[in-house]
Amino acid sequence: xxxxxxxxxxxxxxxxxxxxxxxxxxxxxxxxxYRLFPMNQTIEIKRDRDAMQIGQGKVVxxxxxxxxxxxxxxxxxLFNVN
Amino acid sequence: xxxxxxxxxxxxxxxxxxxxxxxxxxxxxxxxxYRLFPMNQTIEIKRDRDAMQIGQGKVVxxxxxxxxxxxxxxxxxLFNVN
Amino acid sequence: xxxxxxxxxxxxxxxxxxxxxxxxxxxxxxxxxYRLFPMNQTIEIKRDRDAMQIGQGKVVxxxxxxxxxxxxxxxxxLFNVN
Amino acid sequence: xxxxxxxxxxxxxxxxxxxxxxxxxxxxxxxxxYRLFPMNQTIEIKRDRDAMQIGQGKVVxxxxxxxxxxxxxxxxxLFNVN
Numbered sequence: 001x002x003x004x005x006x007x008x009x010x011x012x013x014x015x016x017x018x019x020x021x022x023x024x025x026x027x028x029x030x031x032x033x034y035r036l037f038p039m040n041q042t043i044e045i046k047r048d049r050d051a052m053q054i055g056q057g058k059v060v061x062x063x064x065x066x067x068x069x070x071x072x073x074x075x076x077x078l079f080n081v082n
Numbered sequence: 083x084x085x086x087x088x089x090x091x092x093x094x095x096x097x098x099x100x101x102x103x104x105x106x107x108x109x110x111x112x113x114x115x116y117r118l119f120p121m122n123q124t125i126e127i128k129r130d131r132d133a134m135q136i137g138q139g140k141v142v143x144x145x146x147x148x149x150x151x152x153x154x155x156x157x158x159x160l161f162n163v164n
Numbered sequence: 165x166x167x168x169x170x171x172x173x174x175x176x177x178x179x180x181x182x183x184x185x186x187x188x189x190x191x192x193x194x195x196x197x198y199r200l201f202p203m204n205q206t207i208e209i210k211r212d213r214d215a216m217q218i219g220q221g222k223v224v225x226x227x228x229x230x231x232x233x234x235x236x237x238x239x240x241x242l243f244n245v246n
Numbered sequence: 247x248x249x250x251x252x253x254x255x256x257x258x259x260x261x262x263x264x265x266x267x268x269x270x271x272x273x274x275x276x277x278x279x280y281r282l283f284p285m286n287q288t289i290e291i292k293r294d295r296d297a298m299q300i301g302q303g304k305v306v307x308x309x310x311x312x313x314x315x316x317x318x319x320x321x322x323x324l325f326n327v328n
Contacts, residue, residue: 085285143309145307148306
């Protein structure tokens with residue numbers, strides 16, 4: 001009847017991402033709940049909320065199943081944060 | 083960063099609706115949080131989750147502000163539930 | 165920057181569904197574009213817009229990729245439409 | 247049955263914004279179609295797609311009605327683009 005989801009405009013990884021493809025810089029990350037990311041658009045990717053930006057990428061695949069979100073994204077650029 | 087909302091496919095009124103226009107059967111109801119209803123589509127309108135269907139209507143205006151949703155809908159048909 | 169999608173509250177199959185699992189009545193159907201279905205909620209499933217309702221089911225998996233939507237749903241009940 | 251909308255993560259004004267409140271830097275802008283902006287989150291505001299960023303702001307009110315979106319946002323910072 002009522003389905004909670006959340007609208008996201010960047011990815012917080014908390015270090016839980018898993019690399020899927022070395023050449024393409026393709027990563028997969030799982031989230032609890034249904035999360036809606038803009039597809040194929042450049043968004044910020046950060047380790048946590050207070051982190052400096054660590055990179056930019058694009059979500060290329062989004063799956064919702066069993067109350068979870070599986071998100072695959074390509075990392076396009078990395079920033080060196082000293 | 084992350085914005086919770088909920089996807090709705092009917093209206094549960096809990097008797098909180100207010101009639102806005104007698105001739106058009108236009109009602110207004112407020113909800114906590116951001117709720118996304120399909121616009122201008124026939125949906126069920128019920129008093130509560132366990133109620134028999136009490137009517138059908140269409141959401142004609144949806145406003146999000148200050149963490150609240152203001153929804154205006156037209157009631158098209160009423161069912162007599164004894 | 166701007167990502168088109170559509171909010172759906174039932175499934176129109178046009179006969180394009182493929183059965184994935186006989187025992188569970190699990191079907192898969194592909195759509196052009198990104199389509200947002202309510203997850204795990206009873207929705208109508210119809211062959212086309214003008215069809216009588218042919219059944220009810222629940223979307224159990226939704227995937228967005230390459231501008232397409234892959235939707236898996238379980239058919240719960242079938243109506244005999246003569 | 248199917249309701250098109252678009253997911254937005256910034257505002258392109260094309261100069262069509264109208265100032266609503268001088269002190270608060272509150273602006274109103276209308277769009278065709280139903281557009282979903284993240285609420286109360288810092289997003290970029292630009293004059294057009296190719297413009298340098300002209301500012302940052304937050305959407306504080308969003309209304310959908312008659313196939314149109316009325317968006318009110320507060321402009322927080324302006325960048326001087328020479």
